[in-house]
Amino acid sequence: MLNKTIAIIGAGNMGTSLIRGILNAQLTSAKKIYASGTRMEKLEKLKTEFGVHITTNNKDAAKRVDIVVLCVKAAVIRKVLEEMHDVLHKDQFIISIAAGVTTESMEKIVGKNIPIVRSMPNIASTVGLGSTAISFGKYVHEKQHDIAIKIFEAVGDVVVVGEQHLDAVTGLSGSGPAYIYMVIEALIDGGVKMGLPRDISTKLAIQTVLGSAKLVKESNVHPAILRDQVTTPGGTTINAIHELESHGLRSMLIDAVATATIRSRELSELINK
Ligand SMILES: NC(=O)c1ccc[n+]([C@@H]2O[C@H](COP(=O)([O-])OP(=O)(O)OC[C@H]3O[C@@H](n4cnc5c(N)ncnc54)[C@H](OP(=O)(O)O)[C@@H]3O)[C@@H](O)[C@H]2O)c1
Structure with a gap:
């Protein structure tokens, strides 16, 4: 207290x-x-x-x-x-x-x-x-x-x-929830596209993001290793990963954090003038 x-x-x-x-x-x-x-x-x-x-x-x-x-x-x-x-x-x-x-x-x-x-x-x-x-x-x-x-x-x-790192923090975790909401939304639509009822797709997408985050946090294992653990040779996940890589998922997220950080710096300069 x-x-x-x-x-x-x-x-x-x-x-x-x-x-x-x-x-x-x-x-x-x-x-x-x-x-x-x-x-x-x-x-x-x-x-x-x-x-x-x-x-x-x-x-x-x-x-x-x-x-x-x-x-x-x-x-x-x-x-x-x-x-x-x-x-x-x-x-x-x-x-x-x-x-x-x-x-x-x-x-x-x-x-x-x-x-x-x-x-x-x-x-x-x-x-x-x-x-x-x-x-x-x-x-x-x-x-x-x-x-x-x-x-x-x-x-x-x-x-x-x-304090010099707070713009990067803004780009990562300050704005980050919005990126993850987009990921959840897209996963829901993926399920719906493949015929799942929207309520079931929503429940599965949310819990997948929540559970995956909890597992990385609690296991303390690098996310790339966790990803490899669920990637069966010739299976469904590696095919999906190839698709994500060919659309540049990781580069896109890295760029998103970088762009938000730069914008945070610009706004901060204006505010503190
Ligand atoms: N939301 C986020 O995700 C987030 C994340 C990190 C940092 N922040 C920071 O947190 C701060 C607040 O964000 P928020 O999302 O909580 O905004 P918010 O819901 O709009 O809260 C700001 C509050 O300040 C009140 N207010 C406005 N002028 C005031 C004055 N002169 N005196 C006393 N109160 C006044 C507003 O009242 P009225 O509604 O009556 O105008 C409102 O209740 C911002 O500086 C933002 O940068 C937010």
Whole structure:
């Protein structure tokens, strides 16, 4: 239990996932969480579901807490930090999940040597299976490293990386769920093309992706070896693999990660100008 007071500034999709994870992991109690947003009716739902405090006043939330978690879009980070500026102090620390906004930019806006952690989670945090990479600004202490890691471990796996790697993280695991949704969708259609009822094809495609991922993770065996283990000479799988290779499946995915990484860098440069 961290037992800290926490403000979730911008309790949308990701903010709500964090509240759920923090409470499920019993890192702190609902009474110690302040969720802010722009629409009271949306916040009321959070109050009903989780029992957290709610407010449309970011400054009011920030002044009450040990940890301020910024879950708003990058475009409003400056506005939100400027709003809270007067009440922020260096015994607090800030965690940002906003894509592209560097710790240096945020440190400049806040300007009080406040520790800032920058992270890149993904949407699977909603079901507790997120992948989050975090990096630390120059004022973050050792103790705060552990707290930030614990918070994101409440919604999945965590890796610590140098901030320069966060664009590649965005290209891989930040945007990655969308690539996998396309794979699932295509597998479903493959089954349907070959005559399976859509509901059965959907169930099989989802479980195939889920089970395969779980097996790689739990066996700790390289995916190429696992693939070889299910590839009978002259059988169905090797024929399918040949088809995938001739359409460049692996090159396509490598290029997708690279393209998303480059776009993340470009957007980050624009945001931090
Ligand atoms: N979704 C992902 O997969 C993902 C992955 C990694 C990182 N992120 C990052 O996570 C952040 C949030 O993404 P999201 O998907 O959770 O978006 P979201 O659902 O739109 O959540 C953002 C929330 O911020 C609120 N908000 C807007 N302006 C505000 C203000 N001035 N003060 C307080 N709250 C304000 C919004 O309220 P209204 O709805 O009332 O405007 C909304 O509830 C983004 O910076 C994104 O880059 C998202």
